[in-house]
Amino acid sequence: MTNKIPVWIDVDTGVDDSAALLVACKLPQLDIRGISAVAGNVVLANSFENTRRVCALAGRSEIPIYPGADRPLFNVLETASHIHGEDGLGGAEIPPSPAPVETKPAWDALYEAAVACGGELQVISVGPLTDLAIAFQKYPELKTLIKRILIMGGAAKGGNVTPCAEFNIVADPHAAQMVFKAGVQVVMCGLDVTMQAYLTHPELAQIENYDSDVCRFMGTAIARAKAFYAAIIAPIVCLHDVCPVLFAAYPHIFSGEEAGVYVETRGTITNGKTVTDLWSDKQFPEKNAFVVLDVDREAFAGLVTDILTSY
Ligand code: RIB
Numbered sequence: 422m423t424n425k426i427p428v429w430i431d432v433d434t435g436v437d438d439s440a441a442l443l444v445a446c447k448l449p450q451l452d453i454r455g456i457s458a459v460a461g462n463v464v465l466a467n468s469f470e471n472t473r474r475v476c477a478l479a480g481r482s483e484i485p486i487y488p489g490a491d492r493p494l495f496n497v498l499e500t501a502s503h504i505h506g507e508d509g510l511g512g513a514e515i516p517p518s519p520a521p522v523e524t525k526p527a528w529d530a531l532y533e534a535a536v537a538c539g540g541e542l543q544v545i546s547v548g549p550l551t552d553l554a555i556a557f558q559k560y561p562e563l564k565t566l567i568k569r570i571l572i573m574g575g576a577a578k579g580g581n582v583t584p585c586a587e588f589n590i591v592a593d594p595h596a597a598q599m600v601f602k603a604g605v606q607v608v609m610c611g612l613d614v615t616m617q618a619y620l621t622h623p624e625l626a627q628i629e630n631y632d633s634d635v636c637r638f639m640g641t642a643i644a645r646a647k648a649f650y651a652a653i654i655a656p657i658v659c660l661h662d663v664c665p666v667l668f669a670a671y672p673h674i675f676s677g678e679e680a681g682v683y684v685e686t687r688g689t690i691t692n693g694k695t696v697t698d699l700w701s702d703k704q705f706p707e708k709n710a711f712v713v714l715d716v717d718r719e720a721f722a723g724l725v726t727d728i729l730t731s732y
């Protein structure tokens with residue numbers, strides 16, 4: 422495919438990160454230049470190893486994977502192991518990767534990839550934004566070399582850690598603020614759209630029952646999340662992290678609005694909130710983000726199912 426989109430993917434592999442990686446590794450539209458793992462859902466050692474193993478399962482062990490930050494910039498790491506399991510894959514076991522273990526820090530590798538792509542690199546980040554923030558701090562010119570940042574993170578309304586904060590942002594609000602203020606347009610796939618980006622139990626069954634190692638893995642990995650959502654929301658599983666990946670390749674199934682977005686870093690009740698001017702008279706000086714608000718759920722579910730059952 423000509424005109425592939427050069428992307429860098431930063432993950433805190435976890436269960437929905439795994440789905441995002443498996444989808445990304447199959448998309449012909451994407452030229453994955455590198456992947457980095459950050460501490461978030463689980464500790465760095467687990468998110469790094471999980472990322473290596475999931476990419477090997479996808480048959481993409483040639484993609485270099487780099488270790489990122491093992492903690493937020495200033496906050497203490499608080500994982501989401503209650504959802505993803507201590508291992509981060511919901512207890513699913515997959516073979517180790519044959520790929521050599523990269524030791525170069527994520528921020529250095531990301532910078533080198535951005536230079537090599539001459540300003541065309543797009544960064545997809547689906548965990549805390551610590552790695553990207555460090556890269557921006559170490560390489561001030563990086564903001565001129567990244568075309569766009571697509572994140573799973575934040576929420577114009579609501580939150581899943583507090584009533585106004587989403588996990589990836591509140592895990593490292595200082596890093597998130599640095600990214601929103603870096604001067605690179607951010608496509609924000611927050612809870613506003615990712616809570617719509619779900620698969621129903623019958624849709625999940627098509628993946629769980631498909632005879633492939635990838636689908637057997639996904640079936641096991643999502644079981645814990647399935648029970649979590651069924652207990653507190655509905656018989657669904659939201660695949661949050663798949664949203665920015667599919668936005669990059671299929672933007673037409675999504676919709677949203679330009680907005681100013683900045684992060685609360687000093688609040689007590691509001692700490693980690695992505696404050697947007699979508700619905701306020703007073704506007705921020707800049708529209709630094711595109712806030713994704715809706716998705717064609719049927720199209721989303723169909724793409725995820727088709728891609729995961731194509732392995
Ligand atoms: O709030 C959902 C986000 O937090 C997802 O990226 C999930 O993987 C967790 O990191």
Ligand code: CA
Pocket residue numbers: 432433434435437438462547548662
């Ligand atoms: Ca994640």
